[in-house]
């Protein structure tokens with residue numbers, strides 16, 4: 627499947643609006659959850675990798691492990707599961723630029739910028755709501 631091929635499509639109760647990025651196991655979309663009425667980041671396991679039980683296991687392990695964590699520096703997981711045989715993780719959407727794009731656009735950072743940036747990211751990654759369970763918060 628081509629990168630971002632799901633943009634504009636419906637995935638269960640999620641409307642996939644834009645491709646946010648690609649990781650080792652699949653793509654991450656900005657998605658609108660039509661049942662909870664909120665915008666989230668949805669990681670979807672690559673269909674080719676999904677044929678390999680090792681990747682399925684790894685993806686499930688990541689979902690379970692991340693959902694149990696309640697750590698200010700870890701993005702909260704709202705939910706995870708399987709829709710039409712495709713595994714997904716529903717997590718809080720982080721708005722902003724990732725470090726790689728920032729460095730590409732601006733070049734190396736000086737010590738002052740690095741320090742300001744890490745203080746800001748610590749502040750912004752603090753959950754606004756407590757995550758008490760593995761399901762929606």
Ligand SMILES: Nc1ncnc2c1ncn2[C@@H]1O[C@H](COP(=O)(O)OP(=O)(O)OP(=O)(O)O)[C@@H](O)[C@H]1O
Nearest residue numbers: 646647648649650651654667701717718719720724
């Ligand atoms: N919660 C989020 N909010 C906004 N963008 C995100 C979010 N999660 C991931 N992204 C974007 O999607 C890209 C890929 O994320 P992903 O977690 O799949 O990367 P990865 O760490 O390489 O993956 P993996 O651990 O599966 O190998 C990120 O680089 C980021 O740009």
